Amino acid sequence: EIVLTQSPGTLSLSPGERATLSCRASQSVSSSYLAWYQQKPGQAPRLLIYGASSRATGIPDRFSGSGSGTDFTLTISRLEPEDFAVYYCQQYGSSPWTFGQGTKAEIK
Amino acid sequence: EVQLVQSGAEVRKPGESLKISCKGSGYSFTTYWIGWVRQMPGKGLEWMGIIYPGDSDTRYSPSFQGQVTISAYQSISTAYLHWGSLKASDTAMYYCARGGSYFHHWGQGTLVTVSS
Numbered sequence: 001e002i003v004l005t006q007s008p009g010t011l012s013l014s015p016g017e018r019a020t021l022s023c024r025a026s027q028s029v030s031s032s033y034l035a036w037y038q039q040k041p042g043q044a045p046r047l048l049i050y051g052a053s054s055r056a057t058g059i060p061d062r063f064s065g066s067g068s069g070t071d072f073t074l075t076i077s078r079l080e081p082e083d084f085a086v087y088y089c090q091q092y093g094s095s096p097w098t099f100g101q102g103t104k105a106e107i108k
Numbered sequence: 109e110v111q112l113v114q115s116g117a118e119v120r121k122p123g124e125s126l127k128i129s130c131k132g133s134g135y136s137f138t139t140y141w142i143g144w145v146r147q148m149p150g151k152g153l154e155w156m157g158i159i160y161p162g163d164s165d166t167r168y169s170p171s172f173q174g175q176v177t178i179s180a181y182q183s184i185s186t187a188y189l190h191w192g193s194l195k196a197s198d199t200a201m202y203y204c205a206r207g208g209s210y211f212h213h214w215g216q217g218t219l220v221t222v223s224s
Contacts, residue, residue, distance in 0.1 A: 001169075001170070033209065035209075035210035035211075037153075037211075039153075044203055044205075044214035044215065044216060044217055045145075045153065045203070045205075045211070045214060046214070047210060047211060047212050050209075050210040050212075056212060057212075088152060088153050090153075090155070090210065090211075092209035092210055095167065096155060096157075096167075096168075096169040096170060096171075097155045097169075097209070098155060099145075099152060099153040099154065099155060100152070101152045102152045102153075
């Protein structure tokens with residue numbers, strides 16, 4: 001199975017700053033079948049990005065995804081207070097689908 | 109509006125059985141995969157498996173194969189996650205979500221606590 005490793009484990013930033021989150025796969029993710037989710041405490045995850053770079057419905061354009069093969073990135077161009085949360089990547093190119101362990105974005 | 113509504117929190121003893129549910133509405137239940145995701149306390153998301161309610165085609169993660177059973181009933185637009193014999197390590201939040209690849213719509217989660 002494909003193992004996804006997210007880095008950093010915790011990202012300490014201030015509102016307005018740019019956030020760059022990494023997701024590295026143990027083998028190539030076919031057809032860039034990679035998604036990103038946001039999860040806030042006590043809530044279900046929310047889909048942000050699918051197909052590595054397509055924003056889900058209703059997701060602000062400050063969120064963007066990029067990458068291919070084994071290296072993927074989620075970028076939040078200017079952090080808003082509501083963006084401080086945990087972010088997970090997920091691959092769906094090779095069964096079983098798998099999630100990364102998460103990156104927590106916290107207020108500095 | 110697509111909605112997935114899960115059954116309420118459960119407390120069980122080790123060795124007991126349990127079935128939790130996920131009712132879909134606002135879309136054609138039989139034409140979208142439904143998946144289950146585990147989140148142990150303070151931990152990340154784990155993909156458990158998916159089912160296509162239209163024909164009950166089911167796929168499991170090797171980590172959960174044989175540990176749980178995923179099923180669905182078209183007539184009541186409901187998917188289920190079933191344990192035959194719970195362990196303390198099954199204590200977690202369980203989410204259902206729509207999608208055979210990525211998950212666009214999620215249920216609110218069902219907290220399962222297994223304790224003697």
